[in-house]
Amino acid sequence: MATSPGAVDVEVAPEPGGSCSSGGGSEEDRSEQERLLRRGELLALGNHLKEALETYSAALRLGPPPAGGSRRRLGTLVDCLVLHYRLRQRGRHKACEAAAGSAPEEEEEEEEGHQEEEERGRERGQQREDGAGATAGLFRCCGCRGFPAEPVVVSCGHSYCRRCLREELRAHCRCCGDPLGRAPSVAVVLGHLAEKWFPAECQRARGWRRLGELLGQGQLREAYEAASQALLEDSSDLMLHIYRAEAYAGLGDLKSALDDLNTVTTEMPNWPEVYFRKAKILRNAGSIDDALQLFLHCLALDEAFLPAKIELEKMLCDLLSPENVSERVKESTLNSTHFRSKPFIRNSEMGESFDQLHLNLEPDLKVQQVMPELIGRNLHRTQSAHSLNLTEKIAKDQCLKRVSSEPLLSSQEKSALLKRKLSVSEQDVTVSEDGRNKHKKQGETSKRDAAFSLPCGPAEDLIDASDFECSLCMRLFFHPVTTPCGHTFCKTCLERCLDHTPQCPLCKESLKEYLSNRKYRSTQLLEQLILKYLPAELSERKRINDEEMAECSSLTENVPIFVCTMAYPTVPCPLHVFEPRYRLMIRRSIETGTKQFGMCISDPQNGFADYGCMLYIRHLDYLPDGRSVVDTVGLKRFKVLQRKMKDGYCTADIEYLEDIKVENYGEMKKLQELHDFVYNQACAWFQSLRNKFRSQILQHFGPMPEREENIQMANGPAWCWWLLAVLPVDPRYQLSVLSMRSLKERLIKIQNILTYFSRDQSK
Template identity: 55%
Template sequence: MSVLNHSAEDTTEERRGYLSSLSAVDKVEHQKLILQRAETLATENSLKNAVDMFSMAFMCGSVRPEQLGSLVDCFLRNYKKIERVKLRVVTQSDCECDGEAGSNVGALFDCPGCHIFLSDPVTIACGHIYCKRCLQRNLFSKCRVCKETIKTWCGEKSILRPNVMLCSLLEKWFPDEVKRSKVNGEIEEQVKKKQFEKAAVLVNENLDSDPDNFLLKTYRAEIYAGLEQYTAAIEDLETLCVKSSNWPERYFRKGKILHDMGHMDESLQLFLQCLALDEDFAPARTEVEKILCDLLSPVPESVKKGLRETTLSSSPHLRWKTSITDAHSAGGVNDMQSSSEEKSEVPNPSEGHERSVLNQAQSLQVQNQVENLSGEEGLKRVSSATQLFGQEKGGLLKRKLSASEQDKSVVKGRNKQKKQRETDTSSCCREVPKTLLDVTDFECSLCMRLFYEPVTTPCGHTFCKNCLERCLDHTPQCPLCKESLKEYLASRKYNVTWLLEELIQKYLPEEHSERKKIHLQETVELSDLTKNVPVFVCTMAYPTVPCPLHVFEPRYRLMIRRCMETGTRQFGMCISDAQKGFVDYGCMLQIRSVHFLPDGRSVVDTIGGKRFKVLERGMRDGYFTANIAYLEDVQDEEEFRKLQELHDQVYMQACTWFQNLKNRFRGQILQHFGPMPEREEDIQATPDGPACCWWLLAVLPVDPRYQLSVLSMMSLKERLLKIQYILTYLQSIPSE
């Protein structure tokens, strides 16, 4: 019988006995099936069965923490469901104002991640800006603004380059804030190097002058934890309850400290609270995966015995692990309760008692059924055994820092917060001094005009989007510092730096409006398909015939990009002329798709459109342009019947010639130009006549000058006679 078919009543020993009878290969296959089933159950929000199935997967072999992602999501959904009342309170208070830390999203100069003044602002790939601290710590996996996966263009050196222009502006506008940010950066470096004593001195010095700086208190809590002064660390984090109750990092830091102290159940509660506020908070998700992996991992009997012998003299983590393994081996709810009673030996200042999350999760593995939660009443009910996050009389674990008490403090302090927000908002909503505003601070160093669609390179320099693209057409280097931008060029994600765009619109509205007007005028001029039409001087092109192109010259890269940006997606194609630059007749090409290569080259799929005659030649930014007039065939209704007969003769003659070609030549033609078009009923339905004529003209081995003479004809009869003459000549040549 497969492990998947074991009922919930089967004991752990029976399962282990069954698994021990399998070969190593069978165990691997069974584990894959079990993990698939466990993930399905977790996705369906069947927490009890999912935990049970993941436990069986651990019996088959090791499971990596990252494989428990679906289980973490299931835990989080249940947590949100049970705690929805508390979360609703927090969400409502968050929506009512933007004054508290963690909800000050509207401030232009605050980091979207930590909502603190931008310290060393770094532009990520999506165009939004974060402080260097948030990105260095990898606090979240997706952008808080646009929800795109965060990409920082770190490269091999993993160096985050601040936005050079924004750093200069912030230092000019807010020197005091920048000074404080530099101090925070020094503390960050000392904490990273584990120089906790030096960092503590610096933190305390700055807290004397800025006692309400909750980031400094967060640093101090981290320093205390590094010095193993956990009580002091917890006290610092507790003072942040009111001002930063909706800040996910606060819950994560507190959870980390409790985790280091060995209180795994309480740390899990806090990590889940962190994820409830921000599901993309990557470090908290990693910690939850590790805790669940530790919980579900089976412990050998020899290890259990050693844990029991050392429980009284060991760290809280060992006592926790011992209680978990004892409860797991017992397989019953009563043993789990007695285990919780043993854990209650750890001093706990909270008044209430509540079942630990991990013990409840473990008991879910052995209970027969868990009643489905429904409505508010369902939050308080349990069935034959414990319910996740439910409360029950009996031996319950004292909680060192009750998450529920923390949330109550949010509710109690709500009115107090609303009063404080009025003063907090004024200090957070910074305004740029008008005397320090200078339009030249927002000028592109390439075009020397006001930024239009400013984009920032990985090296931190900012340019107009069009200006930067033109530079990258020539060389994949930053125009200022000459650093390689090959990776940036390959991605082709030139996203606008939104903060700079907002600053220009807010503080320089007239200048921005004028710059936008100029850009629109230039776009309209480029969109005209009769005047200054871009001309690609390369090969012959014909109406309705595909013409794939490999674009590598900088001037034509610019030309193709402009055709795409203006929306015309069209340009002219002519063959070269030694005297004039290009010939007097050509064909418009319609861009169907563009595939950009990593080095900036592109493969452009085009198809022929209208024919044209060149009236006047010109040049723009290195490529040719022309004023043109479109050509149309002259309609002759009286000769229509004779013209139709001539067309049918030429078509049959062309089919015979094509079928008699060698397979190699026929295959090359089909690959490049596609099959011959079907015969048309109305040969004068379009201004350029039947498509088969242009297909034949493209594939026939004729000199381009002769082809050009046929392209310029406006008489269908003359064109058919020319093609017939060419076919007759080719058929007269004996095949080799």
């Protein structure tokens, strides 16, 4: 029964108990198997791929591998095979270039003609893009690069068509590398824009979806007839060829299926999914070696294409399992020339066959120079470096020497091939119809865009600023964020709503998981569209936002006030923030960059006291439900001049307090004597406390500060504030000391408190 192109048929590589496992074994067998698996991985990393295959096969004969072992180790083997395949493709390209240097004039002229034709194609594509605007480059899926009729926004902020995520064609974002996770709902705003701006493309996409549903339901004949009828109306629609190929394959007409897929590869030679589907058809037809070639080519184009990697791991596991390992099978699979002779594989699309790939597997230090990334990623899973030396004792097969004369790559070229994010549009090597590899020039995307029939820009009368308005603030989106339920809001608007309840403001769907992750990434496509089509409105929106931030960043006017407890200069003040108004206040303090706010105790008449202390946020930890633990430390004292309110929390205009300095030498000498006496008295009091109390104070406030040489600082000696914080005194009394601008008066107050507590302890 066939499946739709949207429903990629992926069989997970077998784990213990699967087809490549033969049951359990003794402890000795498991130990030997683990040794062989590690050795096979080392051999693969050392570019001894032939020996690696034999070692993996020997390991699987001993029984099922450890849990997850086959997938993990075979994943390393697949990475090495793909890297080796890509190197061989580039090596052949270099060989063709060298041969072209001594080719007859006719071949040189033919090559120049090809280059001129490619240049003309690029120019036409550039003119098309210049004429249509950049929307075709913006409004596209980041995965398949096609038109996103059902756009979804992933957690990193990039946009994909729903099909790419629903069918798990990729595990990581091809733009930034973040995990994609489960498919979110269709983005409402982007979906509305797609329908409004590009109705024809959306109608076409609905036809694709209908074909996919027919294939998924097993209605192969109906799907074939519908696809054929649609192709009569629009023969340039490559997706229709793919759907019809799936229908052909389900009906058993493999040659017609491959003809349709070859039509797609002719137009789009760098679309990995097409090679993946061809490989599946060939695998089901029994052409294992050809399928392996195509899977490798798919991964060479896009090594993050997850279904192809899983299929290749499974095929290797099946081929190396005890029931499949025989000299006949290995000879057919690893040394076959059958791929070149297949009549339905057009234009030598895969370049070299798997037998040539396998022949250049003897140790080669120059080839191993391109392996550091793979080795660094996998060496922690292997034994020590001493184990790698065992590979040198393996006998070399004489037949491997026939490729030793082929050109090698430079270190710079090899390093370029190790880049992990190889997007389809950025792939630097293609396979031409004559089997040669050709470099793509940077920015060559016109042919791909034309094949996908990406839309031109929208008509001017369709661009409306109201389509880009946040439903909460009713203003133009600023840092638009799209939730998993598909609704888009300004980042600040959404955060304020989540301060009160972890639900979507529109559909009331739970956003607890979204809140706990706190990945409020801006929707890249919306930002780009706003920047392109609404630059004036965006500039005005930024101006308003800057004014709001400037108002919140002042440290003397409209200073946010946290009404809670006493705070002192230099003394730590940990806080547990859970009220929505204070969540907003703390967030604004972080966003403005000041990381400061005022702390005052409550006052029944005025709301908060006339004096307080500025706090600086040293560290902030968010809890999954939106609460936070804030580590702050006191900075400067202040006096409240005027009280205000902003968005539910208190603000104030303030002036900062500093101690009045003593200039007279005689008074300064007396002040120093008083300071030293009170400091010694404070140390004696602290030492007289019980060990339990002392340990609690040290844990919460830290040790008592040392005596400073300069006691006439703006806030006075730090030990005074530390002592006030730990003394069990009424906050009103502490507030009176905080407001003093005379160090002498403050020391006398502290001396009176210490004398009182010393008398109380003596009783």
